[in-house]
Amino acid sequence: DGGITQSPKYLFRKEGQNVTLSCEQNLNHDAMYWYRQDPGQGLRLIYYSQIVNDFQKGDIAEGYSVSREKKESFPLTVTSAQKNPTAFYLCASSMDILSEQYFGPGTRLTVT
Amino acid sequence: AQTVTQSQPEMSVQEAETVTLSCTYDTSENNYYLFWYKQPPSRQMILVIRQEAYKQQNATENRFSVNFQKAAKSFSLKISDSQLGDTAMYFCAFMTSIRGGATNKLIFGTGTLLAVQP
Numbered sequence: 162d163g164g165i166t167q168s169p170k171y172l173f174r175k176e177g178q179n180v181t182l183s184c185e186q187n188l189n190h191d192a193m194y195w196y197r198q199d200p201g202q203g204l205r206l207i208y209y210s211q212i213v214n215d216f217q218k219g220d221i222a223e224g225y226s227v228s229r230e231k232k233e234s235f236p237l238t239v240t241s242a243q244k245n246p247t248a249f250y251l252c253a254s255s256m257d258i259l260s261e262q263y264f265g266p267g268t269r270l271t272v273t
Numbered sequence: 274a275q276t277v278t279q280s281q282p283e284m285s286v287q288e289a290e291t292v293t294l295s296c297t298y299d300t301s302e303n304n305y306y307l308f309w310y311k312q313p314p315s316r317q318m319i320l321v322i323r324q325e326a327y328k329q330q331n332a333t334e335n336r337f338s339v340n341f342q343k344a345a346k347s348f349s350l351k352i353s354d355s356q357l358g359d360t361a362m363y364f365c366a367f368m369t370s371i372r373g374g375a376t377n378k379l380i381f382g383t384g385t386l387l388a389v390q391p
C-alpha cells in the first residue's frame with residue numbers, strides 16, 4: 162500500500178532532550194513537509210523540502226531541524242531550543258511543490 | 274500576506290441533511306489553489322476537494338461540492354446527505370500556484386468542527 166508513515170504515534174520526552182520524529186513515504190513524491198498543530202489553530206509549516214538534499218524554512222522553523230538524504234525520508238528533530246515543543250506534528254508529501262499534499266497519521270509529542 | 278478565515282468554529286447538522294461551511298481568503302494573486310481538508314477524531318488529515326482559481330466551474334467530489342466566488346474571495350464547502358462519518362474538523366487551505374513564489378505552501382484556516390447528529 163502506498164502512503165505516508167509517521168512513527169511513533171505518541172512520544173514523551175523530558176525537557177532539554179532532543180527528539181527525532183520519523184516520516185517515510187513510498188509515493189515517489191518529490192516534496193515533503195512538516196507541520197505543527199496546536200489546539201484551536203490551523204496547521205503551521207515548520208520546514209519543507211522540494212527535492213532530495215534541499216530544504217527550506219517554513220513559518221516556525223526556530224528550534225527545529227530537518228534532513229532530506231533520501232527521497233522517501235524527511236525526519237524532523239525537535240531540539241531543546243524549541244520553547245514549547247508539546248504539540249501534534251504532521252508530515253505531508255506531494256508530487257511536486259504545486260500539487261496537493263497528502264498527510265501522514267501524525268505524532269503527538271509531549272515534553273515535560 | 275495571504276490569509277484564510279473560517280468564521281464558524283463549530284457547526285451541527287442532522288444526519289441526511291445538507292450543511293455549508295464558510296471560508297474566505299485574502300490574496301493579491303490571480304492564480305492559486307484552494308482546498309478543503311477533513312480531520313476526523315483519528316487526526317489524520319484527508320483531502321476532500323481541490324479547486325483551481327482559473328476554473329470557473331465549481332469542483333465536486335461525490336457528496337462534497339464547493340461554491341467558489343473568486344471576486345468575493347469566498348470558498349464554501351457543501352456537504353449533502355450528511356453522514357455520521359462526516360463528523361470532523363474541516364480546514365480550508367490556500368496555496369499560490371506560482372512556482373518559486375514566496376508562499377509555495379499551504380496556508381490553513383483555523384478550522385470548523387462539524388458534528389453530524391443521528
